[in-house]
Amino acid sequence: MTDSVSPGSPVDRKAVIDAFARRHRFKWYEALPWVLAAGCYFIFDGYHALGAQIFATILFALSLDLLIGFAGIVTLGHAAFFGVGAYAAGIMAANGWQEPLSQLVVAAAAASVVGFASGMIVLRTAGLTLLMQTLVVAALLQELANKWSSVTGGSDGLLGMKIDPIFGVFRFDLFGHTAYVYCLLVLFIGWLIARNIVYSPFGRSLTGIRENTNRMHAIGAPVDQRKIVIYTISAALAGLSGALIAQTTALVGLNTLALSKSGELIIMLVIGGVGQLYGAFIGVPLYMIAQDRFSQIDPIFWYFWIGLFMIFVVVFARGGVLGVCGRFLDRWRSR
Amino acid sequence: MSETLSITISILFHGLAMAMVLYLISVGLSVTMGLMGFVNLAHGAFAMAGGYALVLLMKQQNWPFGLALIAAIVICVVLSLILERLLYRRLYGGDELDQVLMTMGLIFASVGAATWLFGPVSQSLEPPAVLRGQINFMGRDFPTYRSFLILCGALLVTALWLGLERTRFGAQIRASVDNLRMAQTLGINTSRLFTIAFGLGSGLAALGGGLGADFLNVGPNYALEYLVYFLIVVAVGGLGSIRGPFVAALIVGVSDTAFKYLAPQYGAFFIYAITMAILLWRPRGLFGQSA
Numbered sequence: 028m029t030d031s032v033s034p035g036s037p038v039d040r041k042a043v044i045d046a047f048a049r050r051h052r053f054k055w056y057e058a059l060p061w062v063l064a065a066g067c068y069f070i071f072d073g074y075h076a077l078g079a080q081i082f083a084t085i086l087f088a089l090s091l092d093l094l095i096g097f098a099g100i101v102t103l104g105h106a107a108f109f110g111v112g113a114y115a116a117g118i119m120a121a122n123g124w125q126e127p128l129s130q131l132v133v134a135a136a137a138a139s140v141v142g143f144a145s146g147m148i149v150l151r152t153a154g155l156t157l158l159m160q161t162l163v164v165a166a167l168l169q170e171l172a173n174k175w176s177s178v179t180g181g182s183d184g185l186l187g188m189k190i191d192p193i194f195g196v197f198r199f200d201l202f203g204h205t206a207y208v209y210c211l212l213v214l215f216i217g218w219l220i221a222r223n224i225v226y227s228p229f230g231r232s233l234t235g236i237r238e239n240t241n242r243m244h245a246i247g248a249p250v251d252q253r254k255i256v257i258y259t260i261s262a263a264l265a266g267l268s269g270a271l272i273a274q275t276t277a278l279v280g281l282n283t284l285a286l287s288k289s290g291e292l293i294i295m296l297v298i299g300g301v302g303q304l305y306g307a308f309i310g311v312p313l314y315m316i317a318q319d320r321f322s323q324i325d326p327i328f329w330y331f332w333i334g335l336f337m338i339f340v341v342v343f344a345r346g347g348v349l350g351v352c353g354r355f356l357d358r359w360r361s362r
Numbered sequence: 363m364s365e366t367l368s369i370t371i372s373i374l375f376h377g378l379a380m381a382m383v384l385y386l387i388s389v390g391l392s393v394t395m396g397l398m399g400f401v402n403l404a405h406g407a408f409a410m411a412g413g414y415a416l417v418l419l420m421k422q423q424n425w426p427f428g429l430a431l432i433a434a435i436v437i438c439v440v441l442s443l444i445l446e447r448l449l450y451r452r453l454y455g456g457d458e459l460d461q462v463l464m465t466m467g468l469i470f471a472s473v474g475a476a477t478w479l480f481g482p483v484s485q486s487l488e489p490p491a492v493l494r495g496q497i498n499f500m501g502r503d504f505p506t507y508r509s510f511l512i513l514c515g516a517l518l519v520t521a522l523w524l525g526l527e528r529t530r531f532g533a534q535i536r537a538s539v540d541n542l543r544m545a546q547t548l549g550i551n552t553s554r555l556f557t558i559a560f561g562l563g564s565g566l567a568a569l570g571g572g573l574g575a576d577f578l579n580v581g582p583n584y585a586l587e588y589l590v591y592f593l594i595v596v597a598v599g600g601l602g603s604i605r606g607p608f609v610a611a612l613i614v615g616v617s618d619t620a621f622k623y624l625a626p627q628y629g630a631f632f633i634y635a636i637t638m639a640i641l642l643w644r645p646r647g648l649f650g651q652s653a
Binding site for chain 1: 629
């Protein structure tokens with residue numbers, strides 16, 4: 028916010044317009060995550076499978092950030108779309124359609140259809156009722172996947188998935204080398220989409236809806252329509268992420284639709300910081316690497332400590348890592 | 363014909379017993395939601411604590427049922443008051459997302475703590491000898507414990523309604539739910555009211571969790587697993603209402619029992635579908651105030 032200028036004279040107006048035009052330009056630090064991710068490919072050779080999981084989950088958290096951070100729609104059922112995407116890709120792969128890229132497209136389409144349909148119902152409400160409705164949608168789908176075991180494998184999970192090499196060349200290997208690059212590229216595309224949305228007029232109107240819904244109604248913004256659009260887009264991105272996880276692990280289970288999945292995702296996002304587009308890039312790796320380390324030592328304690336940590340973040344460290352760093356920066360600058 | 367009748371009676375009976383448990387647990391959530399607008403997702407954790415306290419005091423310390431039940435309630439009320447002072451109070455009137463996160467964190471902590479303290483296996487309740495077996499009523503046999511549950515629930519519901527309608531404290535709560543600022547202006551100590559209501563709600567949840575260990579298995583994942591049921595009861599009933607959750611609990615309890623008995627292959631599917639339908643029709647719940 029260093030380049031805010033008070034409007035008035037034509038010169039100032041031009042400065043304002045310039046500031047707006049500059050706002051969405053790529054900045055140098057936005058390349059950091061990608062440089063890091065590319066570097067990690069060569070440094071941490073043994074951890075490519077984990078890396079692929081992290082990238083897919085970042086995409087998932089990014090899609091949630093669009094809802095919670097930008098549109099202000101607090102949801103507890105985002106795993107529904109992740110699960111739909113995972114099951115869509117998994118069911119295709121288990122039934123003879125083994126081409127991965129078309130699976131991604133179908134998974135995103137299926138998740139966006141579910142997102143649109145449930146959004147039409149869910150987004151009519153707000154507050155606790157909205158939370159509960161999103162939760163019920165996920166529970167409904169989980170029960171469907173559980174009981175429709177002839178297609179989904181029920182509580183045993185979907186087994187026997189086979190995935191063809193990407194473009195017929197890059198085979199998914201045991202060590203996750205292909206998966207790492209594949210997930211990173213899909214995440215990059217997803218990030219470009221999310222970034223464009225956030226900086227578009229549409230994205231600004233979402234922020235407006237979050238900050239003051241009534242005023243947005245008053246200035247004539249089609250609030251309900253915009254909420255549904257972002258809900259559908261976010262569902263599609265979550266579906267993509269689910270399909271990535273399904274393809275790279277060759278396993279889909281009921282836990283992809285569970286409440287604990289949504290809850291963990293919110294926690295990851297909040298650790299990084301909500302509504303800042305890069306929270307997902309910080310929170311998800313922190314969470315998943317810590318989980319990978321600590322849950323080997325003591326898996327039971329993991330939930331306990333992450334719960335306590337969450338309470339601590341909410342009460343003492345508002346805004347997550349990015350929020351705390353931002354406050355430190357502000358204080359340092361104002362000296 | 364008589365078979366249909368006995369199935370209907372059986373479904374109504376078990377559904378009613380389940381409704382009582384759901385109501386006891388959820389009514390506190392409804393009141394705290396209505397009073398403070400606080401999204402307390404961790405409410406189920408108090409019910410879980412009550413369940414564990416009751417089961418373990420009876421099993422390991424050989425305490426009698428009644429005493430263990432009272433102890434469970436006291437433990438939970440104290441626990442909830444401590445947490446209210448330390449954590450909840452900071453977020454009253456705050457951001458909804460913060461409340462969701464904090465209570466989600468509490469849920470995860472409760473899952474971890476329960477697994478650590480009591481192991482991953484769920485505990486089962488052994489009712490005292492008096493409450494075991496069957497009871498004969500109008501030529502039909504009913505399980506004694508569930509009859510006791512219904513009786514207990516009915517007594518408590520009546521006491522709760524009388525307390526809210528007839529006492530000064532009840533009037534203060536109703537006033538604060540209707541209009542918090544006006545109530546404060548009139549000199550009601552709403553801060554103290556919040557604390558008492560919160561403790562009372564948690565105590566009721568502990569009672570429900572303890573008595574209902576029969577329906578809702580007391581395991582470490584309790585707060586996550588049954589959260590959707592509690593939220594359904596509160597949202598369908600309408601926030602801040604005392605009667606709404608009762609009707610909602612009846613609907614959920616009876617229809618859940620009915621569907622699980624008549625169409626077990628669909629599981630809990632219909633409950634969720636019905637909930638969506640009701641909230642599509644009345645987004646503020648059956649008894650919610652229209653804003």
